[in-house]
Amino acid sequence: MERRQLLQTTAGLTGWLLLRPAQANTQLQDAVRAWTGGTPVQRGRVQIDIATLVDNGNTVPLTVRVDSPMTPTDHVVALAVFNERNPQADVLRCQLGPRAGKAQVSTRIRLATTQKLTAVARLSDGSCWQQTVEVIVALAACLEEIQ
Numbered sequence: 001m002e003r004r005q006l007l008q009t010t011a012g013l014t015g016w017l018l019l020r021p022a023q024a025n026t027q028l029q030d031a032v033r034a035w036t037g038g039t040p041v042q043r044g045r046v047q048i049d050i051a052t053l054v055d056n057g058n059t060v061p062l063t064v065r066v067d068s069p070m071t072p073t074d075h076v077v078a079l080a081v082f083n084e085r086n087p088q089a090d091v092l093r094c095q096l097g098p099r100a101g102k103a104q105v106s107t108r109i110r111l112a113t114t115q116k117l118t119a120v121a122r123l124s125d126g127s128c129w130q131q132t133v134e135v136i137v138a139l140a141a142c143l144e145e146i147q
Helices: 003-036
Strands: 041-043 046-049 053-056 060-066 076-083 090-095 104-109 115-123 128-139
Touching: 003 076, 003 115, 046 115, 046 128, 060 076, 060 090, 060 115, 060 128, 090 104
Parallel strands: 041 128, 053 128
Antiparallel strands: 046 060, 060 104, 076 090, 076 115, 115 128
């Protein structure tokens, strides 16, 4: 391989690597915007409990909590978790109500690779709140179609 070909290949690969996270972030934002119906999303009130370094992406414990009194007049109506780089943007969607007692959901998820997760809560007053975290995955899962 000549020096010129090597430089062109390296430049192309570098451009692709820089563009890929931007596309994934846009897809994440689009998924959140679609779920909220365009309602402005504020930061805070939502807490994602997940390890920042995961050995195996096949089964990752995840807990999402929302700061809410869960009363009939002030409660979490719905909760969703979105990811940046799995084949499907939705990780979790659930509906809650004041009878849930706590605004908390725990599950296990699969993560394709190192990526951001965003949890969004829709409250009874119509407001939406979120938190975003980045999770580093050592052994990837969901390798069907990472885009």
